[in-house]
Amino acid sequence: MSAVQIIDLHKSFGDLEVLRGIDATVESGEVVCVIGPSGSGKSTLLRCVNLLEQPNSGTIVVNGAEITDPDCDINAARRRVGMVFQQFNLFQHLTVLDNLTIAQRKVLKRDKADAERTAMENLEKVGVADKARVYPATLSGGQQQRVAIARALSMGPEVMLFDEPTSALDPELVGEVLGVMRQLATEGMTMLVVTHEMQFAREVADKVLFMDGGVVVEQGPPSQVIAAPRHERTKTFLARVL
Ligand code: ADP
Ligand code: MG
Numbered sequence: 001m002s003a004v005q006i007i008d009l010h011k012s013f014g015d016l017e018v019l020r021g022i023d024a025t026v027e028s029g030e031v032v033c034v035i036g037p038s039g040s041g042k043s044t045l046l047r048c049v050n051l052l053e054q055p056n057s058g059t060i061v062v063n064g065a066e067i068t069d070p071d072c073d074i075n076a077a078r079r080r081v082g083m084v085f086q087q088f089n090l091f092q093h094l095t096v097l098d099n100l101t102i103a104q105r106k107v108l109k110r111d112k113a114d115a116e117r118t119a120m121e122n123l124e125k126v127g128v129a130d131k132a133r134v135y136p137a138t139l140s141g142g143q144q145q146r147v148a149i150a151r152a153l154s155m156g157p158e159v160m161l162f163d164e165p166t167s168a169l170d171p172e173l174v175g176e177v178l179g180v181m182r183q184l185a186t187e188g189m190t191m192l193v194v195t196h197e198m199q200f201a202r203e204v205a206d207k208v209l210f211m212d213g214g215v216v217v218e219q220g221p222p223s224q225v226i227a228a229p230r231h232e233r234t235k236t237f238l239a240r241v242l
Pocket of ligand 2: 042043044
């Protein structure tokens with residue numbers, strides 16, 4: 001059984017068809033990187049997998065559960081899929097620790113001690129346990145993004161989605177976030193990652209999807225899609241970013 005199966009996914013905003021029949025699969029423990037030009041529908045694809053957007057048609061199955069089924073419990077489905085955004089999206093009025101415990105307590109109904117124990121484990125994992133008591137604004141962008149990753153992990157997701165997690169960071173802070181993501185990949189986390197970091201995709205991805213104009217133009221191992229692209233559109237894109 002695949003961790004994520006996306007079948008003929010369509011999504012429009014008004015007259016604009018942003019996803020025009022996406023088929024993609026992420027196997028359990030795999031890292032799949034999504035690359036492609038701005039506006040090609042990468043964020044919309046991830047947002048559909050987390051049900052932040054409602055697809056117009058098509059099917060998404062997460063570990064056997066069809067989350068696009070109208071009878072599916074949206075909150076239960078969302079819990080199984082963690083998401084990390086470009087802009088971190090931490091709650092600025094809460095300490096780092098409270099950022100990690102609030103959803104555990106409200107959504108998973110964990111008690112305070114249990115939620116804090118899980119939070120501290122995940123802050124340690126991403127290397128910012130010493131920042132538990134401070135507010136996000138006092139942290140660097142790289143630290144904030146690592147906190148955001150720890151927050152998502154604290155919910156015990158089956159799949160992690162990353163939407164350009166390093167694009168808002170100063171160049172010298174990109175490495176620490178990619179390092180945490182590499183570690184997660186090594187530990188067997190299933191990950192779907194939108195990124196412009198071609199070196200990361202080349203080294204960590206099991207599979208790369210190149211999207212353009214709302215379709216997957218080309219997909220395969222990085223040795224194929226990045227190192228030896230077959231399609232003209234993929235070649236043009238890579239020539240710009242590499
Ligand atoms: P990418 O992440 O690849 O840059 P997006 O998925 O963000 O692409 O956007 C794809 C297209 O959908 C863009 O033209 C964008 O303007 C449009 N779009 C995205 N979200 C919305 C929305 N909520 N309402 C209207 N148009 C949107
Ligand atoms: Mg985007």
